[in-house]
Amino acid sequence: MASTGLVFIAFVLLHMYGNLHAFAGEENFNEYAEHLRTIGEPMVPYGGVLWIIRIVLIVSLVAHVWSASQLWRRSNEARRTRYAVKKNVHSSLSSRTMRWGGVTILLFLIWHLLEFTIGKVNVAGGATNNPYELLVDSFQVWWLTIIYLVAMVALGLHLHHGTWSAMQTLGFTGSPMARRRAKIAGWVVAVVIAGGFSLVPLFTLFGVITY
Amino acid sequence: MRLTLKIWRQANATADGSLKTYELDGVSEDMSFLEMLDVLNEKLNTEGEDPVAFDHDCREGICGMCSLMINGEAHGPEVTTTCQLHMRSFNDGDTITIEPWRAGAFPIVKDLIVDRSAFDRIIASGGFISANTGSAPEANSVPAPRDKAMRAFNVATCIGCGACVAACPNGSASLFLGAKITHLGELPQGQPERWDRVVSMVGQHDAEGFGGCTNIGECAGACPKEIPLDVISQLNKDLRTALKHGH
Ligand code: HEM
Ligand code: SF4
Ligand code: FES
Numbered sequence: 001m002a003s004t005g006l007v008f009i010a011f012v013l014l015h016m017y018g019n020l021h022a023f024a025g026e027e028n029f030n031e032y033a034e035h036l037r038t039i040g041e042p043m044v045p046y047g048g049v050l051w052i053i054r055i056v057l058i059v060s061l062v063a064h065v066w067s068a069s070q071l072w073r074r075s076n077e078a079r080r081t082r083y084a085v086k087k088n089v090h091s092s093l094s095s096r097t098m099r100w101g102g103v104t105i106l107l108f109l110i111w112h113l114l115e116f117t118i119g120k121v122n123v124a125g126g127a128t129n130n131p132y133e134l135l136v137d138s139f140q141v142w143w144l145t146i147i148y149l150v151a152m153v154a155l156g157l158h159l160h161h162g163t164w165s166a167m168q169t170l171g172f173t174g175s176p177m178a179r180r181r182a183k184i185a186g187w188v189v190a191v192v193i194a195g196g197f198s199l200v201p202l203f204t205l206f207g208v209i210t211y
Numbered sequence: 212m213r214l215t216l217k218i219w220r221q222a223n224a225t226a227d228g229s230l231k232t233y234e235l236d237g238v239s240e241d242m243s244f245l246e247m248l249d250v251l252n253e254k255l256n257t258e259g260e261d262p263v264a265f266d267h268d269c270r271e272g273i274c275g276m277c278s279l280m281i282n283g284e285a286h287g288p289e290v291t292t293t294c295q296l297h298m299r300s301f302n303d304g305d306t307i308t309i310e311p312w313r314a315g316a317f318p319i320v321k322d323l324i325v326d327r328s329a330f331d332r333i334i335a336s337g338g339f340i341s342a343n344t345g346s347a348p349e350a351n352s353v354p355a356p357r358d359k360a361m362r363a364f365n366v367a368t369c370i371g372c373g374a375c376v377a378a379c380p381n382g383s384a385s386l387f388l389g390a391k392i393t394h395l396g397e398l399p400q401g402q403p404e405r406w407d408r409v410v411s412m413v414g415q416h417d418a419e420g421f422g423g424c425t426n427i428g429e430c431a432g433a434c435p436k437e438i439p440l441d442v443i444s445q446l447n448k449d450l451r452t453a454l455k456h457g458h
Contacts, residue, residue: 085308096380174444
């Protein structure tokens with residue numbers, strides 16, 4: 001759970017940074033997208049590094065979702081009869097929404113890949129072979145931007161708890177001070193990643209990123 | 212004080228239970244929560260109804276027997292055990308819902324009493340040190356660093372009440388487990404069995420049907436002895452070290 005979660009954190013951090021190239025305009029963004037495929041050439045074939053990353057992510061996703069489902073099942077079996085009254089006053093909202101939040105992220109991930117990677121769906125009917133155009137066309141549609149923002153709220157919550165939880169699972173938070181630091185790291189990771197991802201859709205919707 | 216009590220009544224381990232409502236008048240705010248239940252039971256006795264079964268022993272906050280979920284909080288609204296909770300923490304006219312600890316590994320015996328022998332089996336699986344019998348050894352013959360001794364003493368205050376399990380949304384006993392692992396693992400006397408201990412205690416914990424920890428933190432908030440969450444980090448660290456070295 002923790003190790004695969006950390007793989008995802010590294011990935012979303014890089015992905016978020018990559019998206020910000022959209023602010024530098026069409027040429028820069030498309031060049032970046034192409035560069036992702038040419039990294040390491042000619043040591044590795046075209047798209048090779050990208051495929052290695054994809055395989056690591058797919059394996060991590062399977063392991064992450066499998067572990068999550070095991071925890072979910074054990075949790076259900078550990079308490080068959082629910083409390084008539086139960087207060088949760090000592091825990092964060094994010095810690096209690098890991099499962100359904102995770103499912104939300106998974107559904108979003110499927111849609112996201114269909115839209116930009118596998119299916120290349122351009123809801124505005126424009127070109128699909130130009131990454132920048134596909135991006136701008138998509139986020140000029142208000143409801144697509146909303147879907148992305150909702151997903152980023154789910155991701156932010158997941159990372160807020162996930163970051164600290166991974167530190168705790170790996171045994172790095174053996175003192176009150178270390179615990180406080182891990183919780184602050186959770187906030188930073190959540191705000192930087194969810195916030196950073198949200199910039200591109202928002203600035204496109206409001207016409208700053210355009211072609 | 213006048214209270215409305217909604218109490219879980221269940222005749223035995225296999226019977227279906229339900230919440231039953233009782234009105235109780237004349238409760239003093241100086242009474243402990245258990246004394247309030249004693250008053251209710253006297254009333255039920257005179258009315259010919261089966262008194263409410265609940266667990267208790269020392270009534271001074273050290274044995275860990277009293278185990279009640281009070282208005283959705285383990286041991287009620289204060290950081291203490293149910294026996295040390297006083298009625299001044301409630302208001303005249305309050306409705307108080309009282310339920311047993313809910314965990315598959317703590318089966319209900321009757322009403323509010325649960326069987327916590329799962330904890331005893333976890334302790335038996337590794338929560339001990341080996342020492343020679345005979346006369347007590349000289350206490351100062353094994354030096355322990357002060358910070359480690361203090362940490363061990365602090366977490367050794369765990370009374371095995373099970374509030375952590377009751378409060379945990381996953382029904383995990385990781386705080387209890389972490390308290391024992393940290394307590395014994397910090398002291399020189401706990402070293403010989405340290406790595407086998409963590410592996411077998413975690414194995415027993417899982418075999419008893421407790422849930423997996425996702426670091427939510429309700430346990431530490433409910434713990435009457437304020438065992439901190441860092442014992443769970445220690446537990447994970449010790450388990451990882453032990454598995455790495457093939458225990
Ligand atoms: C795809 C669907 C996903 C599901 C169903 C899911 C579900 C879960 C669940 C149930 C947990 C356990 C709660 C805990 O241990 O704190 C968890 C932990 C975590 N998740 Fe996810 N998650 C998903 C995707 C993601 C993604 C995309 C990321 C990264 C961006 C991520 C990062 C993390 C991290 C860092 C943890 C903490 C690991 C730990 O507790 O040791 N998850 N996830
Ligand atoms: S850790 Fe705290 S709540 Fe859990 S059994 Fe020990 S004293 Fe009770
Ligand atoms: S009765 Fe002993 S701790 Fe409450």
